[in-house]
Amino acid sequence: MTSSSPITIMKMKLNHCSPSPPYTTAAARRLLPPLIGHHQIQLRSSLGPTLHNSPSFSARAIIARSASSSSSFVITAAMASEASVKVIDGKKVAKDIRDEINAEISRMKDSIGVVPGLAVILVGERKDSATYVRNKKKACETVGIKSYEVCLPENSTEEEVLKYISDFNDDPMVHGILVQLPLPSHMDEQKILNAVCIEKDVDGFHPLNIGRLAMRGRETSFVPCTPKGCIELLHRYNVEIKGKRAVVIGRSNIVGMPAALLLQREDATVSIVHSRTRNPEEITRQADIIISAVGQPNMVRGSWIKPGAVIIDVGINPVEDATNPRGYRLVGDVCYEEACKVASAITPVPGGVGPMTIAMLLSNTLLSAKRIHNFK
Ligand SMILES: Nc1nc2c(c(=O)[nH]1)N[C@@H](CN(C=O)c1ccc(C(=O)N[C@@H](CCC(=O)O)C(=O)O)cc1)CN2
Numbered sequence: 001m002t003s004s005s006p007i008t009i010m011k012m013k014l015n016h017c018s019p020s021p022p023y024t025t026a027a028a029r030r031l032l033p034p035l036i037g038h039h040q041i042q043l044r045s046s047l048g049p050t051l052h053n054s055p056s057f058s059a060r061a062i063i064a065r066s067a068s069s070s071s072s073f074v075i076t077a078a079m080a081s082e083a084s085v086k087v088i089d090g091k092k093v094a095k096d097i098r099d100e101i102n103a104e105i106s107r108m109k110d111s112i113g114v115v116p117g118l119a120v121i122l123v124g125e126r127k128d129s130a131t132y133v134r135n136k137k138k139a140c141e142t143v144g145i146k147s148y149e150v151c152l153p154e155n156s157t158e159e160e161v162l163k164y165i166s167d168f169n170d171d172p173m174v175h176g177i178l179v180q181l182p183l184p185s186h187m188d189e190q191k192i193l194n195a196v197c198i199e200k201d202v203d204g205f206h207p208l209n210i211g212r213l214a215m216r217g218r219e220t221s222f223v224p225c226t227p228k229g230c231i232e233l234l235h236r237y238n239v240e241i242k243g244k245r246a247v248v249i250g251r252s253n254i255v256g257m258p259a260a261l262l263l264q265r266e267d268a269t270v271s272i273v274h275s276r277t278r279n280p281e282e283i284t285r286q287a288d289i290i291i292s293a294v295g296q297p298n299m300v301r302g303s304w305i306k307p308g309a310v311i312i313d314v315g316i317n318p319v320e321d322a323t324n325p326r327g328y329r330l331v332g333d334v335c336y337e338e339a340c341k342v343a344s345a346i347t348p349v350p351g352g353v354g355p356m357t358i359a360m361l362l363s364n365t366l367l368s369a370k371r372i373h374n375f376k
Contacts, residue, residue: 017298017301017335017336017337017338085339085340085341085343085344085345085346086237086344086345086346087345087346087347087348088233088237088310088312088345088346088347088348088352089348089351089352090229090233090347090348090351090352090353090354090355090356091351091355093232093233093236093355093356093359094355094356094358094359095355096236097232097356097359097360097362097363098139098142098143098359098362101143101359101362101363101366102142102143102144104366105143105144105145105366106144108366108369108370108373108375109144111375112373112375114369114373114375115144115145115146116144116145116146116175116176116365116366116368116369117145117146117147117148117171117173117174117175117176117365117369118136118140118145118146118147118148118174118175118176118177118178118202118361118365119147119148119149119150119164119168119171119174119176119177119178120133120136120137120147120148120149120150120178120180121150121152121161121164121165121177121178121179121180122149122150122151122152122180123151123152123153123154123156123161123179123180123183123184123187124152124153124154124183124184125153125154126182129180129181129182132180132358133149133151133180135358136178136358136361137149139358139359139361139362140362140365143362143366145362145365145366146173148168148173148174150164152164154184155184156184158187158188158191158192161179161183161187161192162191162192162195165177165179165192165195165196166195168200169195169196169197169200174200175200175202175365175368175369175372176200176202176361176364176365176368176369177196177197177200177201177202178196178202178203178361179192179193179196179203181254193205193206194206194207198221199368199371199372200368201221201222202222202225202361202364202365202367202368203222203224203225203361203364204221204222204223204224204225204228204258204364205224205253205254208221209221209222210224210253210257210258210261213258213261213262213265214261220265222364222367222368223258223262223360223364224254224255224258225356225357225358225360225361225364226254226255226259226293226314226353226356226357226360227255227258227259227262227291228262228356228360228363228364229353229356229357229359229360230259230262230291230312230314230353230356231259231262231263231266232356232359232360233312233347233352233353233356234289234310234312237345239289239310239345241263241266241267241268241289242266242267242268243267243268243269244268244269244288244289245268245269245271245286245287245288245289246260246263246268246269246270246271246287246288246289246290246291247270247271247272247273247283247284247286247287247289247290247291248260248263248270248271248272248273248290248291248292248293249272249273249274249280249284249290249291249292249293249294249299249300249333250273250274250292250293250294250295250314251272251274252293255293255314256272256274256291256293256294257272259291259293259314260272263289263291268289271283271286271287280304281301281303281304284300284304284305285303285304285305285306286306287306287309288306288308288309288310289309289310289311289312290304290305290309290310290311290312290334291312291314292311292312292313292314292315292332292333292334293314293315293333294315294333295315295316295317295333296315296317296333297315297317297319297331297332297333298331298332298333298334298335299315299333299334299335300313300333300334300335300339301335301338302335302338302339302341302342303338305338305339305342305343306342307342307343308342308343308344309342309343309344310343310344310345310346311334311339311343311345311346311347312347312352312353313332313333313334313336313346313347313348313349313352313353314332314333314353315331315332315333315334315349316330316332316349316350316354317330317331317332317333317349318330319331330349330350331349332347332348332349332352334346336348336349
């Protein structure tokens with residue numbers, strides 16, 4: 001998840017996708033580091049596969065120049081007026097998944113008397129991390145998972161964290177362990193994540209779990225929650241992945257890289273756009289499916305999007321907003337207003353991928369308890 005700290009709220013005009021720095025394409029190049037509502041989303045469905053080039057529409061075409069872009073792109077009048085983008089409702093899907101998990105946990109408890117347990121370790125005083133941990137605890141309560149929480153001060157040592165991990169590794173009541181990221185800078189993240197035993201690695205961050213994801217023919221163990229949530233949204237909205245072109249923007253270990261691996265496992269043809277990619281806009285425009293996870297507010301403009309593409313926006317970026325009681329609001333990596341005019345489906349921010357991250361954590365914890373107790 002590309003969630004910046006609210007401390008680093010971007011200064012941005014209220015007019016959504018303002019082209020002011022750092023939202024220019026040049027800056028972007030530097031910075032790029034079961035069925036819902038019976039809607040079948042066909043890629044390019046609302047616009048038709050050849051609409052973009054169709055002579056019957058070209059006469060009505062208007063040329064719109066992206067404020068951030070040097071290249072022009074064509075929005076047909078049909079797109080502007082007729083395109084009805086489907087909003088992929090992550091909040092609703094997450095709720096459905098929690099209900100399914102709740103039912104499954106009741107079945108397990110009734111048959112073998114086991115209650116899944118999740119241990120969460122939080123180090124430091126980051127407000128956003130504390131909120132995520134609190135939300136994870138609440139979500140556990142709603143589905144019947146027992147949560148164990150350890151909150152350590154910022155100046156804790158690696159050894160203290162490792163000791164808790166070791167205790168949870170040995171505790172039969174605990175089926176899943178997660179260490180909330182980011183960790184304080186004095187800690188070796190790799191060393192700490194490697195200490196979680198792979199059978200309880202419900203975050204899926206252990207290199208052995210990532211390795212399995214990358215290898216053809218290997219069954220995955222635990223899939224990292226945010227990318228798993230992205231794919232789950234595509235499945236539940238019946239978006240076909242097989243044979244489609246997908247672009248993942250960002251190559252982080254916790255979202256971009258595993259998302260690309262997952263799409264590849266689903267037989268998409270995958271490109272990864274990153275901080276050293278030349279012409280990110282041109283490459284992204286070829287995609288039927290875009291997953292963006294860079295943490296740059298509104299970086300992906302309408303001109304980056306192929307008509308009819310499906311967009312999964314992982315970015316959760318706070319931008320200054322004096323009209324909001326919090327003083328900021330959250331926006332994605334994708335300029336929502338522009339994207340809605342071109343895409344066939346899109347996740348909103350907030351309410352898209354974010355809630356799915358926690359739903360997938362619950363799903364992985366249930367999966368772990370089932371595996372450990374051989375419960376089918
Ligand atoms: N150990 C981990 N650390 C982190 C992970 C992770 O998967 N495992 N991901 C992120 C943070 N994260 C969960 O930990 C997370 C981020 C955002 C949301 C969410 O529901 N966001 C809401 C908006 C919330 C708001 O209003 O502030 C949304 O998008 O609708 C859930 C979980 C980094 N660390």
